[in-house]
Amino acid sequence: xxxxxxxxxxxxxxxxxxxxxxxxxxxxxxxxxxxxxxxxxxxxxxxxxxxxxxxxxxxxxxxxxxxxxxxxxxxxxxxxxxxxxxxxxxxxxxxxxxxxxxxxxxxxxxxx
Amino acid sequence: xxxxxxxxxxxxxxxxxxxxxxxxxxxxxxxxxxxxxxxxxxxxxxxxxxxxxxxxxxxxxxxxxxxxxxxxxxxxxxxxxxxxxxxxxxxxxxxxxxxxxxxxxxxxxxxxxx
Numbered sequence: 001x002x003x004x005x006x007x008x009x010x011x012x013x014x015x016x017x018x019x020x021x022x023x024x025x026x027x028x029x030x031x032x033x034x035x036x037x038x039x040x041x042x043x044x045x046x047x048x049x050x051x052x053x054x055x056x057x058x059x060x061x062x063x064x065x066x067x068x069x070x071x072x073x074x075x076x077x078x079x080x081x082x083x084x085x086x087x088x089x090x091x092x093x094x095x096x097x098x099x100x101x102x103x104x105x106x107x108x109x110x111x112x
Numbered sequence: 113x114x115x116x117x118x119x120x121x122x123x124x125x126x127x128x129x130x131x132x133x134x135x136x137x138x139x140x141x142x143x144x145x146x147x148x149x150x151x152x153x154x155x156x157x158x159x160x161x162x163x164x165x166x167x168x169x170x171x172x173x174x175x176x177x178x179x180x181x182x183x184x185x186x187x188x189x190x191x192x193x194x195x196x197x198x199x200x201x202x203x204x205x206x207x208x209x210x211x212x213x214x215x216x217x218x219x220x221x222x223x224x225x226x
Contacts, residue, residue: 031212043216093214103156
């Protein structure tokens with residue numbers, strides 16, 4: 001079974017803090033994704049990576065950056081958290097075997 | 113850029129009623145289509161997917177979807193819903209990008225009353 005884990009289920013941060021969200025996969029999948037999920041807006045792609053040290057912007061990259069130093073780990077970074085970044089953040093991997101994305105449990109981030 | 117529309121934001125049904133959730137996409141080329149479901153407190157998981165071939169696709173838990181190319185639609189159906197189908201449903205499209213990125217619709221919350 002594909003397993004995607006995220007470092008925290010719930011996180012509360014203050015405005016202006018630097019925030020790291022970690023995502024780890026247990027297989028050798030190349031493609032990893034970060035989405036945010038908001039009511040009425042569905043999932044929106046923030047960034048994705050197709051290999052180590054490779055990254056591409058998604059639809060809403062502003063205010064975010066990512067890091068992929070090892071194949072199994074893909075980090076989302078909020079350089080200076082703002083209240084409009086309060087959201088559910090989902091990490092996903094793409095399986096070339098089943099041709100589908102597998103999702104982690106999500107991190108609910110609240111910025112106060 | 114492609115987009116996905118789910119016109120029903122919240123659907124309320126009684127058990128045993130039939131379900132149809134609409135999904136339309138805007139892209140003129142080849143698409144791969146997906147329906148994902150998120151049960152309360154659980155991960156997003158795949159219900160079914162369409163790549164090519166028979167436009168009627170069957171998925172898990174009795175769900176099916178029909179791809180109608182002329183209508184740019186991929187509607188989700190179930191003949192008889194159960195209380196356990198209460199969840200949020202997302203339609204998604206991949207237009208063949210190298211990283212297999214998906215564009216999601218805004219989701220439909222389905223509530224099934226016992």
